[in-house]
Amino acid sequence: MNAKTVNKLVVPGAVLHYEVAGDGPVLLLIAGGGTDAGVYSGIVGQLAAEYTVVTYDPRGNSRSTYDGDPADECIEQSAADALALLDAIAGDEPAYVFGSSSGAITGLELITRYPDRVRMLVAHEPPCTEVLPDAADARAFFDEVYSTYHEDGLTAADVVFMMGTGLDGDAMPPLEDLLPEYRELAERMQANAPNFYEHKLLPFTRYVPDLSALKRVADRVVPAAGLESYAHLPGRPIDVIADHLGWPVVMFPGGHGGYSSHPVPFATHLAHLLRTDTV
Secondary structure (H helix, E strand, C coil), X not given: CCCCEEEEEEECCEEXXXXXXXXXXXXXXXXXXXXXXXXXXXHHHHHCCCCEEEEECCCCCCCCEEXXXXXXXXXXXXXXXXXXXXXXXXXXXXXXXXXXXXXXXXXXHHHHHCHHHEXXXXXXXXXXXXXXXXXXXXXXXXXXXXXXXXXXXXXXXXXXXXXXXXHHHHCCCCHHHCCHHHHHHHHHHHHHHHHHHHXXXXXXXXXXXXXXXXXXXXXXXXXXXXXXXXXXXXXXXXXHHHHHHCCCCEEECCCCCHHHHCHHHHHHHHHHHHHHCCC
């Protein structure tokens, strides 16, 4: 396995921080929410034995800085950022892509707009709640989180968000109890939270996937969810998408962040899926 390299890529409106490890076919891991490349640190080493693993901080998160003032997320731009990374590392070769949470939404938009660039997409719990039959309730909930952030501050918004999405079980221990590398990641995520609530929460959860376009590439889309989070709000939309694709939802160990809580079985399961090149 090759040593990890750390790089920067200039894209319109931002400079992306990205990391590359391993050798073999390109596997792009897309982080979600207010997280960054570090959330995948537990699975990169195992996957890098077979793949050139690329992780990055989404624009506005951690070390991927905006050129100017922060702006509301544009999902089309998020997909273009992912494409720019593939152009830089994979060239014209189609790549494997794994995305979780809003990173899965970026992956859905990527394969919709640039289907020839994605060899397989594993979409893990994309919170595109507009596809749900009770979308109005989900929309009202995320509006509540947004207004709570503005009216009562970050801590109150965290409580409403975590309880309403079932993510309270994924909460990290106190910073002082974490190993230094995880403490650094947690501190970065805390620093990203205001930008997430202000500029990313509503655009991502309002995203409406093009189900007809996804149906045309259904043989390359793996709908995925966590065994412990499947029934919660972020996990529910993938069930609707899977029905349209004609595939069952593939279950992964753990919850919404199973790649962090169960890294070895999660990476093993992901590697097995990628080897099949089809569901």
